[in-house]
Amino acid sequence: MLAIYKRELNSYYNTMIGxxxxxxxxxxxxxxxxxxxxxxxxASITTVLSSISFIMILITPVLTMRLLAEERKSKxxxxxxxxPASVGAIVLSKFFAALTVVGVTLIITSVYPIIMVIFGxxxxxxxxxxxxxxxxxxxxxxxxxxFISAITESQLTAAVASLGVMLMLWLxxxxxxxxxxxxxxxxxxxxxxxSYFTAYEYGILSLTxxxxxxxxxxxxxxxxxxxxxxxxxx
Amino acid sequence: MxxxxxxxxxxxxxxxxxxxxxxxxxxEIVGFLGQNGAGKSTTMNMITGYISSSSxxxxxxxxxxxxxxxxxxxxxxxxPEQPPLYMDMTVSEYLxxxxxxxxxxxxxxxPQIAEALETAKITxxxxxxxxxxxxxxxxxxxxxxxxxxxxKILILDEPTVGLDPNQIVEIRETIxxxxxxxxxxxxxxILYDVADVCDRIIIIDKGRVIVDDNIExxxxxxxxxxxxxxxxxxxxxVLAALNSIxxxxxxxxxxxEDDCNxxxxxxxxxxxxxxxxxKVLIQENxxxxxxxxxxxxxxxxxxxxxxxxxxx
Numbered sequence: 001m002l003a004i005y006k007r008e009l010n011s012y013y014n015t016m017i018g019x020x021x022x023x024x025x026x027x028x029x030x031x032x033x034x035x036x037x038x039x040x041x042x043a044s045i046t047t048v049l050s051s052i053s054f055i056m057i058l059i060t061p062v063l064t065m066r067l068l069a070e071e072r073k074s075k076x077x078x079x080x081x082x083x084p085a086s087v088g089a090i091v092l093s094k095f096f097a098a099l100t101v102v103g104v105t106l107i108i109t110s111v112y113p114i115i116m117v118i119f120g121x122x123x124x125x126x127x128x129x130x131x132x133x134x135x136x137x138x139x140x141x142x143x144x145x146x147f148i149s150a151i152t153e154s155q156l157t158a159a160v161a162s163l164g165v166m167l168m169l170w171l172x173x174x175x176x177x178x179x180x181x182x183x184x185x186x187x188x189x190x191x192x193x194x195s196y197f198t199a200y201e202y203g204i205l206s207l208t209x210x211x212x213x214x215x216x217x218x219x220x221x222x223x224x225x226x227x228x229x230x231x232x233x234x
Numbered sequence: 235m236x237x238x239x240x241x242x243x244x245x246x247x248x249x250x251x252x253x254x255x256x257x258x259x260x261x262e263i264v265g266f267l268g269q270n271g272a273g274k275s276t277t278m279n280m281i282t283g284y285i286s287s288s289s290x291x292x293x294x295x296x297x298x299x300x301x302x303x304x305x306x307x308x309x310x311x312x313x314p315e316q317p318p319l320y321m322d323m324t325v326s327e328y329l330x331x332x333x334x335x336x337x338x339x340x341x342x343x344x345p346q347i348a349e350a351l352e353t354a355k356i357t358x359x360x361x362x363x364x365x366x367x368x369x370x371x372x373x374x375x376x377x378x379x380x381x382x383x384x385x386k387i388l389i390l391d392e393p394t395v396g397l398d399p400n401q402i403v404e405i406r407e408t409i410x411x412x413x414x415x416x417x418x419x420x421x422x423x424i425l426y427d428v429a430d431v432c433d434r435i436i437i438i439d440k441g442r443v444i445v446d447d448n449i450e451x452x453x454x455x456x457x458x459x460x461x462x463x464x465x466x467x468x469x470x471x472v473l474a475a476l477n478s479i480x481x482x483x484x485x486x487x488x489x490x491e492d493d494c495n496x497x498x499x500x501x502x503x504x505x506x507x508x509x510x511x512x513k514v515l516i517q518e519n520x521x522x523x524x525x526x527x528x529x530x531x532x533x534x535x536x537x538x539x540x541x542x543x544x545x546x
Binding site for chain 1: 245246279282283284285286303304305307308310312314316318319320321322323327331332334335336337379
């Protein structure tokens with residue numbers, strides 16, 4: 001399992017993908033940090049994180065598109081699936097490799113809170129909570145991306161489909177306030193990944209959102225394992 | 235070592251493999267022959283656990299590949315038709331990855347990589363990126379990968395496809411060497427690959443095993459002897475002379491060179507045929523320019539067997 005994780009992570013940084021992800025993320029987050037914190041003088045890093053959470057929809061597919069699609073296309077899945085590693089271990093290794101790239105990028109953004117600590121007096125608990133929530137959100141997006149990458153052989157299809165699906169997971173949170181029908185609200189709420197991030201934005205440690213994110217992520221990883229397994233049984 | 239019991243595979247409505255059974259003993263080198271689409275790769279993919287069988291049981295050294303996949307897979311080194319290479323890695327990084335994937339103990343990884351590089355004769359390219367290697371070298375990297383983890387069984391799917399003649403000879407030699415210490419299944423549609431290397435041949439056609447025999451048996455299965463001979467002299471005279479030999483069929487094949495003709499002689503009593511021919515020709519003062527036995531090659535046998543089925 002460690003072998004696949006290491007290979008995948010190296011591959012992110014042997015190719016441009018890891019750097020492109022980090023660069024785009026830093027440019028956008030730098031922009032929001034300057035605008036919200038430095039110019040407007042807000043001490044809330046969670047507002048910044050919440051603003052850049054949208055950009056994850058655009059750049060997560062870059063991280064996840066090739067994870068399983070490329071293995072199938074170049075037939076390297078034959079090496080993985082005929083090795084003693086289980087499908088679950090393969091999928092998890094790839095998931096954690098992608099999550100590590102997000103993690104590394106977030107560590108670089110810790111410059112922002114450090115600047116805030118030097119020049120102000122922010123509440124550290126809120127900052128850590130914001131980052132925690134962001135990682136949960138990213139995990140879910142990566143899980144969705146891996147799932148879509150398992151369905152197709154083409155990286156491009158995987159990227160575009162992931163983008164579409166991730167947008168669908170974001171949209172409900174934007175129209176939710178205008179919907180009055182209770183049943184529809186419940187339904188939309190179930191697939192509204194971004195609604196649950198609001199708690200972190202306000203600095204609330206919400207058990208509901210933790211449970212939601214972890215379940216959401218696990219379900220998609222499980223479905224990915226099923227897809228890969230099913231293909232071998234057909 | 236490898237046992238297949240009534241194994242079938244269905245892809246939707248297509249029967250790719252139809253109820254095949256065989257048993258490969260430890261140390262055997264088995265050639266797996268068949269035309270394209272005969273079901274060779276599907277069978278190999280099932281043996282290695284890449285895909286499951288629709289029905290039937292496959293055991294590797296007593297371990298069911300579906301019930302105990304981890305133990306069974308640990309015993310197999312598999313080189314699929316298209317080597318599973320990560321193009322962005324160097325050769326040694328790739329082999330390191332393969333060793334870790336196959337759970338080789340940390341201390342043993344280095345010596346094992348060195349040995350695999352040596353066997354596949356790619357030590358001098360170990361620091362190069364796989365994407366930049368030629369097809370022959372890529373194939374060797376794939377072969378080196380199968381040796382990682384020191385498996386008892388090697389399954390090689392068309393290892394010589396797309397290589398130039400020199401590389402084919404080299405790979406064949408390497409496989410021969412490996413066959414001394416491993417149980418090997420080698421698939422191919424090139425018969426010479428198999429004839430040269432393997433002890434036993436399994437021919438499969440339309441998903442069914444049609445022959446499972448050793449090579450000597452297969453080649454020796456044709457009983458009558460055929461000779462191609464070239465004689466200078468008048469055709470009628472030669473035919474008359476040859477027809478005087480008992481128990482043999484003579485047929486005229488074609489004219490060639492000046493005043494020479496080729497004939498085919500077929501005889502059931504093979505013992506004295508050649509000396510009889512010489513005696514007759516000397517008597518008639520006809521110079522013999524060529525005498526060549528025509529044995530069924532593996533190619534002929536293969537074509538005969540796979541076409542017989544079609545005619546039915």
